[in-house]
Amino acid sequence: MSGDDTGAEALLEIRDLSVVFDGFRALDGVNLTLARGELRFLIGPNGAGKTTLIDVITGLTRPAGGSVRFGGKDLVGRKEHEIVRLGVGRTFQTSVVFEELTVVENLDLAASFRRPLWALAGRRRGVSEAVRAALATTGLEELAERPARVLSHGQRQWLEIGMLIAQRPSLLLLDEPVAGMSQDERARTGELLTEIAEDHTVIVVEHDMDFLRRYASQVTVLHEGRVLTEGSVDDVSADPRVQEVYLGRAREEATDAVG
Ligand SMILES: Nc1ncnc2c1ncn2[C@@H]1O[C@H](COP(=O)(O)OP(=O)(O)OP(=O)(O)O)[C@@H](O)[C@H]1O
Numbered sequence: 013m014s015g016d017d018t019g020a021e022a023l024l025e026i027r028d029l030s031v032v033f034d035g036f037r038a039l040d041g042v043n044l045t046l047a048r049g050e051l052r053f054l055i056g057p058n059g060a061g062k063t064t065l066i067d068v069i070t071g072l073t074r075p076a077g078g079s080v081r082f083g084g085k086d087l088v089g090r091k092e093h094e095i096v097r098l099g100v101g102r103t104f105q106t107s108v109v110f111e112e113l114t115v116v117e118n119l120d121l122a123a124s125f126r127r128p129l130w131a132l133a134g135r136r137r138g139v140s141e142a143v144r145a146a147l148a149t150t151g152l153e154e155l156a157e158r159p160a161r162v163l164s165h166g167q168r169q170w171l172e173i174g175m176l177i178a179q180r181p182s183l184l185l186l187d188e189p190v191a192g193m194s195q196d197e198r199a200r201t202g203e204l205l206t207e208i209a210e211d212h213t214v215i216v217v218e219h220d221m222d223f224l225r226r227y228a229s230q231v232t233v234l235h236e237g238r239v240l241t242e243g244s245v246d247d248v249s250a251d252p253r254v255q256e257v258y259l260g261r262a263r264e265e266a267t268d269a270v271g
Pocket residue numbers: 033034038056057058059060061062063064065
């Protein structure tokens with residue numbers, strides 16, 4: 013690995029990234045550096061390019077230009093499953109939970125994804141350490157033997173996060189983990205993210221400013237495919253350009269609601 017002046021601490025380094033869909037630039041020269049162990053919130057109005065950025069990191073979308081380095085390895089051009097094996101995990105906006113399997117079975121299935129075949133073949137009954145840890149972190153121990161279909165919306169989201177942790181990624185990418193949650197569930201998720209960030213590097217896509225004020229430290233704001241600004245929650249929310257972008261959106265939504 014050649015050392016450059018961004019230092020050995022950077023786990024993820026994105027340089028001059030662009031994505032073009034049918035001539036439309038969904039990402040346009042994005043730079044983003046994440047230190048190992050960082051919890052970074054990624055915000056921006058609808059269509060800003062947040063999901064596209066996650067899609068590029070995870071190999072779902074191929075960029076038109078730029079680079080994505082993770083732990084010193086270039087991710088561009090690698091297959092999705094290869095990127096998972098390198099230690100990048102993501103949640104999707106659509107559920108990946110198996111309804112008829114229990115919570116613990118869902119976790120075990122997720123954990124087995126990175127387990128070598130010989131370990132699967134010789135597997136004894138019982139719960140692996142990775143599954144036990146995921147159950148404890150997400151607070152789902154009491155529901156371990158219940159089928160996933162009985163879970164509330166919040167519990168299901170926590171299960172999905174648990175399934176991700178069970179795969180032992182070093183970088184977690186969470187797309188709007190509190191969408192549709194009650195206030196209590198949001199608070200519990202904020203605590204969960206803080207806990208997970210103690211031993212993982214995490215990017216959370218979120219546009220709920222209240223949630224950010226409570227749980228975010230470092231924030232990157234995307235707007236129209238570019239990084240508008242980056243910094244602490246206070247700095248970012250005091251930035252007039254960010255306010256304009258969000259107020260503009262609020263105005264549009266108010267008009268839509270009326271119309
Ligand atoms: N597969 C695709 N083909 C064409 N255009 C796309 C595709 N995926 C995304 N886009 C466009 O790229 C832009 C960025 O979309 P993206 O989903 O990344 O935004 P976002 O910031 O995640 O928004 P949201 O908050 O609504 O999820 C949007 O204008 C979107 O319509």
